[in-house]
């Protein structure tokens with residue numbers, strides 16, 4: 673069982689905005705929903721977990737590894753699908769994912785090929801592997817985004833507002849992919865969509881103005897909203 677423990681995390685930007693105001697959360701395997709309106713602090717929290725910014729105070733531990741200080745952890749065990757992930761050059765899905773695998777440190781070419789094909793299969797893009805990614809639809813792009821987040825077999829992936837801009841069918845397809853993956857690893861899903869958290873997540877927290885207002889199981893919490 674994997675555990676991510678965020679303890680008394682704080683981040684104030686230089687303009688004085690307290691984007692993360694003493695946040696503590698404990699997350700175990702499965703899908704964890706971080707629900708909050710625009711400006712609540714979701715992206716700030718995600719960016720801090722994936723190492724894009726340092727908190728002013730507090731700790732983030734993953735199975736006792738120090739996520740803030742341990743760059744090996746970030747490289748090996750964590751995947752990230754940022755909001756509006758968007759690097760779609762004129763290369764095939766296979767080539768782009770292979771390139772990202774090299775950056776992630778998957779240097780053995782046989783291992784890389786196997787992993788890339790297995791991931792494209794997992795996200796239902798295997799038959800499109802030779803197509804240029806710049807021709808992909810929104811839903812295909814987001815599924816590709818999940819494939820890149822899963823490179824290197826991370827134990828946790830962070831997914832920020834992944835279904836923004838997808839039509840209902842693509843959103844459903846994307847969400848069932850997340851559910852499948854969430855059986856094996858931790859997924860933190862940041863979203864403003866109550867319905868997605870309700871349908872997908874086993875645990876959730878509601879964040880507003882940098883504060884966690886309440887956390888628990890969606891079935892218990894959402895009926896109080």
Ligand code: ADP
Pocket residue numbers: 684685686687725
């Ligand atoms: P820090 O306090 O972490 O040093 P800064 O205030 O220097 O962060 O801002 C970092 C970056 O974020 C800058 O490029 C800045 O322009 C940008 N930024 C500033 N305000 C906002 C905001 N409200 N939302 C998103 N990005 C912002």
Ligand code: ADP
Pocket residue numbers: 685686687689690691708709710711712713714715716717
């Ligand atoms: P959310 O992802 O929930 O929309 P954010 O984490 O982007 O929330 O923003 C939280 C607050 O911090 C907002 O008031 C936002 O304007 C501010 N903010 C975000 N990034 C920066 C930054 N780099 N510099 C200054 N303020 C920021």
